[in-house]
Amino acid sequence: MLFEPLGGGWVAFSSLSGESHLLNAESVAVVETLDLLQPRTAEEVTELLAADSGIPAAELTEKLADAWSMLLQAGLIREQNATACLQI
Amino acid sequence: MPSDRGLLTLGQAGLQQISNALRGDGLWLDVGVARMRVRSDEPSLAAQLQAVYQNFPLQTSSDWADLHIDLRRQSGLRRWLAPQVRFFCDGQVPFDPFPADAALPLLEWGANWLIGRRCNHLLLLHSGVVERQGLALVMPALPGSGKSTLTAALALRGWRLLSDEFGAYDPGEGVFRPALKPVGLKNQSIDVIRAFSPDAQLGPSFPKTRKGTVAHLAPDANAVMRVHETARPGAVLLPRWQAGSATQLLPVQPQMAFSTLAFNAFNYQVLGAVGFEAVVSLTQRCPVWQLIYSDLDDALARIEALWPDVLAREAA
Numbered sequence: 010m011l012f013e014p015l016g017g018g019w020v021a022f023s024s025l026s027g028e029s030h031l032l033n034a035e036s037v038a039v040v041e042t043l044d045l046l047q048p049r050t051a052e053e054v055t056e057l058l059a060a061d062s063g064i065p066a067a068e069l070t071e072k073l074a075d076a077w078s079m080l081l082q083a084g085l086i087r088e089q090n091a092t093a094c095l096q097i
Numbered sequence: 098m099p100s101d102r103g104l105l106t107l108g109q110a111g112l113q114q115i116s117n118a119l120r121g122d123g124l125w126l127d128v129g130v131a132r133m134r135v136r137s138d139e140p141s142l143a144a145q146l147q148a149v150y151q152n153f154p155l156q157t158s159s160d161w162a163d164l165h166i167d168l169r170r171q172s173g174l175r176r177w178l179a180p181q182v183r184f185f186c187d188g189q190v191p192f193d194p195f196p197a198d199a200a201l202p203l204l205e206w207g208a209n210w211l212i213g214r215r216c217n218h219l220l221l222l223h224s225g226v227v228e229r230q231g232l233a234l235v236m237p238a239l240p241g242s243g244k245s246t247l248t249a250a251l252a253l254r255g256w257r258l259l260s261d262e263f264g265a266y267d268p269g270e271g272v273f274r275p276a277l278k279p280v281g282l283k284n285q286s287i288d289v290i291r292a293f294s295p296d297a298q299l300g301p302s303f304p305k306t307r308k309g310t311v312a313h314l315a316p317d318a319n320a321v322m323r324v325h326e327t328a329r330p331g332a333v334l335l336p337r338w339q340a341g342s343a344t345q346l347l348p349v350q351p352q353m354a355f356s357t358l359a360f361n362a363f364n365y366q367v368l369g370a371v372g373f374e375a376v377v378s379l380t381q382r383c384p385v386w387q388l389i390y391s392d393l394d395d396a397l398a399r400i401e402a403l404w405p406d407v408l409a410r411e412a413a
Contacts, residue, residue, distance in 0.1 A: 011374070013373075013374075013377040015352055015380060027369055029373055
Protein backbone atom coordinates (compact mmCIF):
# COMPACT_ATOMS: atom_id res chain seq x y z
CA MET A 10 0.00 0.00 0.00
CA LEU A 11 1.25 3.47 -0.89
CA PHE A 12 0.62 6.58 1.20
CA GLU A 13 1.35 10.16 0.31
CA PRO A 14 0.65 13.33 2.32
CA LEU A 15 -1.49 15.81 0.42
CA GLY A 16 -2.75 19.08 1.80
CA GLY A 17 -3.97 18.44 5.32
CA GLY A 18 -4.69 14.75 4.70
CA TRP A 19 -3.37 11.69 2.97
CA VAL A 20 -4.01 9.70 -0.17
CA ALA A 21 -3.50 5.96 -0.36
CA PHE A 22 -3.28 3.39 -3.11
CA SER A 23 -4.06 -0.25 -2.52
CA SER A 24 -2.25 -2.51 -4.95
CA LEU A 25 -4.63 -5.29 -3.93
CA SER A 26 -7.80 -3.54 -5.08
CA GLY A 27 -6.21 -1.03 -7.43
CA GLU A 28 -8.24 1.67 -5.72
CA SER A 29 -7.16 5.01 -4.34
CA HIS A 30 -8.48 6.54 -1.14
CA LEU A 31 -8.46 9.85 0.66
CA LEU A 32 -7.57 9.33 4.32
CA ASN A 33 -7.23 11.43 7.42
CA ALA A 34 -4.23 11.25 9.74
CA GLU A 35 -5.96 8.91 12.21
CA SER A 36 -6.64 6.35 9.50
CA VAL A 37 -3.06 6.43 8.30
CA ALA A 38 -1.83 6.01 11.87
CA VAL A 39 -4.00 2.92 12.30
CA VAL A 40 -2.81 1.35 9.06
CA GLU A 41 0.83 2.08 9.78
CA THR A 42 0.55 0.65 13.29
CA LEU A 43 -1.08 -2.52 11.96
CA ASP A 44 1.61 -2.84 9.33
CA LEU A 45 4.67 -2.17 11.44
CA LEU A 46 3.77 -3.54 14.86
CA GLN A 47 1.16 -6.16 14.01
CA PRO A 48 -1.07 -5.73 17.06
CA ARG A 49 -3.87 -8.29 17.41
CA THR A 50 -6.76 -6.13 18.59
CA ALA A 51 -8.17 -2.65 18.18
CA GLU A 52 -7.43 -2.01 21.85
CA GLU A 53 -3.79 -2.88 21.26
CA VAL A 54 -3.65 -0.43 18.36
CA THR A 55 -5.10 2.29 20.56
CA GLU A 56 -2.62 1.54 23.36
CA LEU A 57 0.35 1.62 21.01
CA LEU A 58 -0.75 4.91 19.49
CA ALA A 59 -1.51 6.37 22.90
CA ALA A 60 1.96 5.44 24.12
CA ASP A 61 3.55 6.91 21.01
CA SER A 62 1.54 10.14 20.87
CA GLY A 63 0.93 10.87 24.53
CA ILE A 64 -2.80 11.19 23.89
CA PRO A 65 -4.90 9.40 26.53
CA ALA A 66 -6.24 6.04 25.32
CA ALA A 67 -9.84 6.97 26.06
CA GLU A 68 -9.57 10.09 23.93
CA LEU A 69 -7.90 8.13 21.15
CA THR A 70 -10.60 5.46 21.13
CA GLU A 71 -13.10 8.16 20.32
CA LYS A 72 -10.85 9.71 17.67
CA LEU A 73 -10.23 6.37 16.00
CA ALA A 74 -13.84 5.21 15.88
CA ASP A 75 -14.46 6.81 12.48
CA ALA A 76 -11.09 5.67 11.18
CA TRP A 77 -11.88 2.00 11.82
CA SER A 78 -15.19 2.16 10.03
CA MET A 79 -13.68 4.14 7.14
CA LEU A 80 -10.83 1.67 6.69
CA LEU A 81 -13.15 -1.34 6.89
CA GLN A 82 -15.55 0.21 4.41
CA ALA A 83 -12.72 1.02 1.99
CA GLY A 84 -11.47 -2.56 2.24
CA LEU A 85 -8.06 -1.40 3.41
CA ILE A 86 -8.37 -3.55 6.55
CA ARG A 87 -10.60 -6.48 7.43
CA GLU A 88 -11.68 -8.09 10.65
CA GLN A 89 -10.37 -11.56 11.27
CA ASN A 90 -11.74 -13.53 14.19
CA ALA A 91 -12.55 -10.26 15.87
CA THR A 92 -9.01 -8.97 15.39
CA ALA A 93 -7.87 -6.37 12.92
CA CYS A 94 -5.65 -7.39 10.07
CA LEU A 95 -4.05 -5.20 7.42
CA GLN A 96 -5.39 -6.00 3.96
CA ILE A 97 -2.19 -5.81 1.85
CA MET B 98 7.85 28.48 -45.37
CA PRO B 99 8.86 24.81 -45.55
CA SER B 100 8.65 22.81 -42.34
CA ASP B 101 11.67 22.43 -40.06
CA ARG B 102 12.43 19.12 -41.78
CA GLY B 103 12.77 20.85 -45.13
CA LEU B 104 9.55 19.32 -46.36
CA LEU B 105 6.62 21.16 -47.81
CA THR B 106 3.79 21.55 -45.37
CA LEU B 107 0.36 20.20 -46.17
CA GLY B 108 -0.77 23.80 -46.59
CA GLN B 109 1.87 24.39 -49.26
CA ALA B 110 1.45 21.09 -51.05
CA GLY B 111 -1.02 20.56 -53.82
CA LEU B 112 -4.16 18.60 -53.10
CA GLN B 113 -3.08 16.03 -55.64
CA GLN B 114 0.14 15.36 -53.71
CA ILE B 115 -1.81 14.76 -50.51
CA SER B 116 -4.33 12.63 -52.32
CA ASN B 117 -1.58 10.57 -53.94
CA ALA B 118 0.03 9.96 -50.55
CA LEU B 119 -3.29 8.88 -49.03
CA ARG B 120 -3.95 6.50 -51.91
CA GLY B 121 -0.35 5.27 -51.98
CA ASP B 122 2.03 4.45 -49.14
CA GLY B 123 0.37 6.86 -46.79
CA LEU B 124 0.65 10.26 -45.18
CA TRP B 125 2.69 10.34 -41.96
CA LEU B 126 1.53 12.76 -39.28
CA ASP B 127 3.79 13.13 -36.26
CA VAL B 128 1.65 14.34 -33.35
CA GLY B 129 4.34 13.98 -30.67
CA VAL B 130 3.17 11.05 -28.57
CA ALA B 131 2.53 9.01 -31.70
CA ARG B 132 3.29 8.95 -35.39
CA MET B 133 0.25 8.18 -37.52
CA ARG B 134 0.30 6.67 -40.97
CA VAL B 135 -2.95 7.55 -42.73
CA ARG B 136 -4.19 5.99 -45.95
CA SER B 137 -7.54 6.51 -47.60
CA ASP B 138 -9.47 6.19 -50.82
CA GLU B 139 -12.01 8.82 -49.71
CA PRO B 140 -11.59 11.75 -52.15
CA SER B 141 -12.79 14.45 -49.72
CA LEU B 142 -10.23 13.64 -47.01
CA ALA B 143 -7.22 15.26 -48.71
CA ALA B 144 -8.72 18.76 -48.59
CA GLN B 145 -9.99 18.25 -45.04
CA LEU B 146 -6.54 17.18 -43.86
CA GLN B 147 -4.91 20.03 -45.73
CA ALA B 148 -7.09 22.51 -43.88
CA VAL B 149 -6.51 21.29 -40.33
CA TYR B 150 -2.99 19.82 -40.59
CA GLN B 151 -1.82 22.66 -42.82
CA ASN B 152 1.35 23.33 -40.81
CA PHE B 153 2.41 19.67 -40.60
CA PRO B 154 5.09 18.44 -43.01
CA LEU B 155 4.00 16.49 -46.06
CA GLN B 156 5.76 13.29 -45.11
CA THR B 157 5.06 10.45 -47.51
CA SER B 158 7.45 7.81 -46.24
CA SER B 159 8.96 6.75 -42.97
CA ASP B 160 10.41 3.66 -41.37
CA TRP B 161 8.03 3.81 -38.42
CA ALA B 162 4.46 4.56 -37.46
CA ASP B 163 2.73 3.87 -34.15
CA LEU B 164 -0.76 3.98 -35.61
CA HIS B 165 -1.61 2.58 -39.03
CA ILE B 166 -4.98 4.00 -40.00
CA ASP B 167 -6.98 3.27 -43.12
CA LEU B 168 -10.18 5.07 -44.00
CA ARG B 169 -11.93 3.08 -46.68
CA ARG B 170 -15.10 3.73 -48.64
CA GLN B 171 -17.74 1.11 -48.06
CA SER B 172 -18.52 -1.07 -51.01
CA GLY B 173 -22.05 -2.25 -51.78
CA LEU B 174 -25.04 -0.67 -53.42
CA ARG B 175 -25.49 2.08 -50.84
CA ARG B 176 -22.26 3.68 -51.98
CA TRP B 177 -24.24 5.27 -54.81
CA LEU B 178 -26.83 6.91 -52.56
CA ALA B 179 -25.33 7.37 -49.12
CA PRO B 180 -21.62 6.59 -49.28
CA GLN B 181 -19.88 5.74 -46.03
CA VAL B 182 -16.33 5.46 -44.84
CA ARG B 183 -14.91 2.94 -42.38
CA PHE B 184 -12.01 3.29 -39.96
CA PHE B 185 -9.52 0.42 -40.03
CA CYS B 186 -6.59 0.01 -37.71
CA ASP B 187 -4.37 -3.04 -37.81
CA GLY B 188 -7.09 -4.87 -39.68
CA GLN B 189 -9.74 -4.10 -37.06
CA VAL B 190 -12.84 -1.94 -37.45
CA PRO B 191 -13.58 -0.51 -34.01
CA PHE B 192 -16.38 1.90 -35.01
CA ASP B 193 -19.53 2.11 -37.04
CA PRO B 194 -19.04 3.79 -40.43
CA PHE B 195 -19.47 7.54 -40.89
CA PRO B 196 -20.91 9.38 -43.89
CA ALA B 197 -18.11 9.61 -46.42
CA ASP B 198 -18.01 13.40 -46.35
CA ALA B 199 -17.31 13.29 -42.59
CA ALA B 200 -14.07 11.36 -42.93
CA LEU B 201 -12.06 13.88 -40.93
CA PRO B 202 -14.16 13.65 -37.72
CA LEU B 203 -13.95 9.86 -37.98
CA LEU B 204 -10.18 10.05 -38.36
CA GLU B 205 -9.83 12.43 -35.42
CA TRP B 206 -12.04 10.45 -33.04
CA GLY B 207 -10.53 7.19 -34.12
CA ALA B 208 -6.96 8.41 -33.73
CA ASN B 209 -7.74 9.84 -30.29
CA TRP B 210 -9.30 6.55 -29.29
CA LEU B 211 -6.19 4.68 -30.38
CA ILE B 212 -3.86 7.07 -28.55
CA GLY B 213 -6.01 6.69 -25.44
CA ARG B 214 -5.75 2.91 -25.60
CA ARG B 215 -2.13 2.54 -26.56
CA CYS B 216 -0.09 5.23 -24.85
CA ASN B 217 -0.08 3.58 -21.46
CA HIS B 218 3.50 4.62 -20.79
CA LEU B 219 1.92 8.04 -20.13
CA LEU B 220 -0.76 9.22 -17.73
CA LEU B 221 -3.44 10.46 -20.11
CA LEU B 222 -5.61 13.18 -18.66
CA HIS B 223 -8.66 14.25 -20.65
CA SER B 224 -7.34 17.73 -20.89
CA GLY B 225 -6.28 20.68 -22.95
CA VAL B 226 -2.64 21.69 -22.45
CA VAL B 227 -0.86 24.86 -23.49
CA GLU B 228 2.61 26.08 -22.61
CA ARG B 229 4.34 29.32 -21.88
CA GLN B 230 7.92 29.85 -20.70
CA GLY B 231 8.47 26.12 -20.35
CA LEU B 232 5.51 25.51 -18.04
CA ALA B 233 2.31 23.69 -18.92
CA LEU B 234 -1.14 24.97 -18.13
CA VAL B 235 -3.26 21.84 -17.88
CA MET B 236 -7.03 22.06 -18.25
CA PRO B 237 -8.75 18.77 -17.43
CA ALA B 238 -12.51 18.74 -17.85
CA LEU B 239 -15.58 16.80 -18.74
CA PRO B 240 -17.11 17.25 -22.21
CA GLY B 241 -19.19 20.41 -22.48
CA SER B 242 -17.19 22.36 -19.93
CA GLY B 243 -15.57 24.76 -22.39
CA LYS B 244 -12.16 23.07 -22.34
CA SER B 245 -11.62 23.13 -26.09
CA THR B 246 -12.88 26.70 -26.46
CA LEU B 247 -10.49 27.88 -23.78
CA THR B 248 -7.60 25.85 -25.19
CA ALA B 249 -8.23 27.24 -28.68
CA ALA B 250 -8.46 30.79 -27.41
CA LEU B 251 -5.19 30.50 -25.49
CA ALA B 252 -3.47 28.99 -28.53
CA LEU B 253 -4.75 31.89 -30.63
CA ARG B 254 -3.27 34.33 -28.10
CA GLY B 255 0.25 32.98 -28.35
CA TRP B 256 0.33 30.11 -25.89
CA ARG B 257 1.93 27.03 -27.43
CA LEU B 258 -0.62 24.31 -28.02
CA LEU B 259 0.39 20.86 -26.78
CA SER B 260 -3.01 19.23 -27.01
CA ASP B 261 -6.71 19.79 -26.92
CA GLU B 262 -7.52 16.24 -25.88
CA PHE B 263 -4.68 14.69 -23.89
CA GLY B 264 -2.69 15.91 -20.95
CA ALA B 265 0.00 13.35 -21.73
CA TYR B 266 2.11 13.26 -18.58
CA ASP B 267 5.32 11.29 -18.68
CA PRO B 268 5.76 9.95 -15.12
CA GLY B 269 9.38 9.00 -15.71
CA GLU B 270 10.49 12.44 -16.86
CA GLY B 271 7.91 14.48 -14.95
CA VAL B 272 6.88 16.43 -18.05
CA PHE B 273 3.94 16.83 -20.40
CA ARG B 274 4.40 15.61 -23.97
CA PRO B 275 2.54 17.14 -26.91
CA ALA B 276 -0.31 15.15 -28.42
CA LEU B 277 -0.72 17.77 -31.09
CA LYS B 278 -3.84 17.41 -33.15
CA PRO B 279 -6.40 19.89 -34.43
CA VAL B 280 -8.57 21.39 -31.69
CA GLY B 281 -12.04 19.90 -31.94
CA LEU B 282 -14.70 22.59 -31.54
CA LYS B 283 -18.38 21.79 -31.21
CA ASN B 284 -21.59 23.69 -31.92
CA GLN B 285 -21.62 27.23 -30.47
CA SER B 286 -17.92 27.16 -29.68
CA ILE B 287 -17.15 27.25 -33.42
CA ASP B 288 -18.80 30.66 -33.76
CA VAL B 289 -17.30 31.80 -30.46
CA ILE B 290 -13.80 31.12 -31.78
CA ARG B 291 -14.59 32.66 -35.17
CA ALA B 292 -15.72 35.83 -33.40
CA PHE B 293 -12.78 35.71 -30.99
CA SER B 294 -10.24 35.48 -33.80
CA PRO B 295 -11.52 36.02 -37.35
CA ASP B 296 -8.15 34.84 -38.68
CA ALA B 297 -8.34 31.49 -36.89
CA GLN B 298 -7.41 28.64 -39.22
CA LEU B 299 -10.60 26.62 -38.94
CA GLY B 300 -11.31 23.65 -41.15
CA PRO B 301 -14.69 22.74 -42.61
CA SER B 302 -17.74 22.35 -40.40
CA PHE B 303 -19.34 18.92 -40.17
CA PRO B 304 -23.01 19.13 -39.17
CA LYS B 305 -25.09 16.32 -37.73
CA THR B 306 -22.29 14.27 -36.23
CA ARG B 307 -23.02 12.39 -33.01
CA LYS B 308 -21.65 15.44 -31.15
CA GLY B 309 -23.54 17.98 -33.26
CA THR B 310 -21.64 20.27 -35.60
CA VAL B 311 -17.88 19.98 -35.29
CA ALA B 312 -15.01 21.95 -36.79
CA HIS B 313 -11.29 21.84 -36.11
CA LEU B 314 -8.74 24.54 -35.44
CA ALA B 315 -5.37 23.88 -37.10
CA PRO B 316 -2.35 23.91 -34.77
CA ASP B 317 -0.06 26.78 -35.71
CA ALA B 318 3.42 26.41 -37.23
CA ASN B 319 5.21 27.05 -33.93
CA ALA B 320 3.32 24.26 -32.17
CA VAL B 321 4.04 21.84 -35.03
CA MET B 322 7.72 22.74 -35.17
CA ARG B 323 8.02 22.06 -31.40
CA VAL B 324 5.97 18.87 -31.40
CA HIS B 325 8.65 16.99 -29.45
CA GLU B 326 9.35 19.75 -26.96
CA THR B 327 8.00 18.86 -23.51
CA ALA B 328 6.71 21.20 -20.79
CA ARG B 329 7.08 21.00 -17.02
CA PRO B 330 3.88 21.01 -14.98
CA GLY B 331 2.96 24.61 -14.17
CA ALA B 332 -0.66 24.86 -13.08
CA VAL B 333 -3.95 23.02 -13.36
CA LEU B 334 -7.15 24.82 -14.25
CA LEU B 335 -10.51 23.07 -14.05
CA PRO B 336 -12.63 25.04 -16.52
CA ARG B 337 -16.40 25.25 -16.37
CA TRP B 338 -18.29 27.41 -18.82
CA GLN B 339 -21.48 28.72 -17.21
CA ALA B 340 -23.82 30.99 -19.13
CA GLY B 341 -23.89 34.52 -17.77
CA SER B 342 -21.46 33.89 -14.91
CA ALA B 343 -18.81 36.32 -13.81
CA THR B 344 -15.27 34.98 -14.12
CA GLN B 345 -14.27 33.19 -10.94
CA LEU B 346 -10.95 31.62 -10.13
CA LEU B 347 -11.29 29.44 -7.04
CA PRO B 348 -8.42 27.56 -5.40
CA VAL B 349 -8.97 23.80 -5.18
CA GLN B 350 -7.70 21.91 -2.16
CA PRO B 351 -5.07 19.24 -2.90
CA GLN B 352 -7.19 16.23 -1.91
CA MET B 353 -10.05 17.43 -4.13
CA ALA B 354 -7.55 18.12 -6.92
CA PHE B 355 -6.18 14.60 -6.55
CA SER B 356 -9.66 13.06 -6.85
CA THR B 357 -10.50 15.21 -9.86
CA LEU B 358 -7.31 14.35 -11.74
CA ALA B 359 -7.49 10.64 -10.94
CA PHE B 360 -11.12 10.50 -12.09
CA ASN B 361 -10.30 12.51 -15.19
CA ALA B 362 -7.42 10.32 -16.42
CA PHE B 363 -8.33 7.81 -19.15
CA ASN B 364 -5.87 5.23 -17.90
CA TYR B 365 -5.49 5.85 -14.18
CA GLN B 366 -6.70 2.35 -13.31
CA VAL B 367 -4.51 0.76 -15.97
CA LEU B 368 -1.36 2.39 -14.63
CA GLY B 369 -1.95 1.29 -11.02
CA ALA B 370 0.69 2.56 -8.62
CA VAL B 371 2.45 4.51 -11.39
CA GLY B 372 -0.76 6.43 -12.06
CA PHE B 373 -1.23 7.08 -8.36
CA GLU B 374 2.29 8.45 -7.96
CA ALA B 375 1.90 10.55 -11.11
CA VAL B 376 -1.31 12.18 -9.91
CA VAL B 377 0.18 12.77 -6.45
CA SER B 378 3.23 14.36 -8.05
CA LEU B 379 1.11 16.66 -10.21
CA THR B 380 -1.05 17.66 -7.28
CA GLN B 381 1.97 18.41 -5.14
CA ARG B 382 3.76 20.38 -7.85
CA CYS B 383 0.90 22.41 -9.30
CA PRO B 384 -1.48 24.97 -7.90
CA VAL B 385 -5.01 23.99 -8.91
CA TRP B 386 -7.90 26.37 -9.58
CA GLN B 387 -11.42 26.02 -10.78
CA LEU B 388 -12.20 28.56 -13.48
CA ILE B 389 -15.87 29.41 -13.93
CA TYR B 390 -16.42 31.68 -16.89
CA SER B 391 -18.72 32.88 -19.61
CA ASP B 392 -16.64 35.72 -21.10
CA LEU B 393 -13.65 34.32 -22.96
CA ASP B 394 -11.64 37.56 -23.00
CA ASP B 395 -12.11 38.02 -19.28
CA ALA B 396 -11.13 34.42 -18.57
CA LEU B 397 -7.94 34.83 -20.60
CA ALA B 398 -7.11 38.05 -18.77
CA ARG B 399 -7.39 36.23 -15.43
CA ILE B 400 -5.16 33.42 -16.65
CA GLU B 401 -2.58 35.90 -17.92
CA ALA B 402 -2.66 37.66 -14.56
CA LEU B 403 -2.02 34.54 -12.53
CA TRP B 404 0.82 33.23 -14.70
CA PRO B 405 3.62 35.33 -13.11
CA ASP B 406 2.71 33.70 -9.77
CA VAL B 407 2.93 30.26 -11.38
CA LEU B 408 6.38 31.10 -12.74
CA ALA B 409 7.53 32.47 -9.40
CA ARG B 410 6.30 29.37 -7.58
CA GLU B 411 8.15 27.12 -10.01
CA ALA B 412 11.33 29.18 -9.65
CA ALA B 413 11.09 28.94 -5.87
